[in-house]
Amino acid sequence: MADAIAFTDTLLKYTIIISSIFIGVSLLLLLYRIFKGPTNPDRAVGLDTIGINLMALTGIIAIYLSTPYLNDVALLVGILGFLGTLATAKYVEKGVIIDRDMD
Structure with a gap:
């Protein structure tokens, strides 16, 4: 049993x-x-x-440290990445992030 552990x-x-290592190489290529x-x-x-890779790296570090506290950090990175993706998509589509139209 000790051998299996x-x-x-x-x-x-x-x-x-x-x-x-693979996530680090992926981050450099990104x-x-x-x-x-x-x-x-x-x-x-x-x-x-990059946001997705940072979430994965946070999860790997949480597994290495055997702590559940970094799961909140991974969720926060995911939420911020999602909001950043929405803002970037709106900027690419319309050219502005916040519309100032008072219709």
């Missing part, structure tokens, strides 16, 4: 390391897409995907 601890450790993206919608998709 040691194996799962080792497997979890290596999975967290590999996942963190930063490149944001700075060199040919169009504004490409940049918006890059920002949205």
Whole structure:
């Protein structure tokens, strides 16, 4: 039984390391897409995907630290990413974020 627990601890450790590396590489590639993206919608998709990757990285850190407190942080990052995506989509579509029409 002790061998099985040691194996799962080792497997979890290596999975967290590999996942963190892949998410880090993904974040670097997304930063490149944001700075060199040919169009504004490409940049918006890059920002949205960075938010999703930050949520995943927060979840991985929560698993590594064995704490449920970072789940609130992941939800907050998700909500802020969603609001940012809405604002960016409105800007790309209309050219303004807040309409000043008093009809």
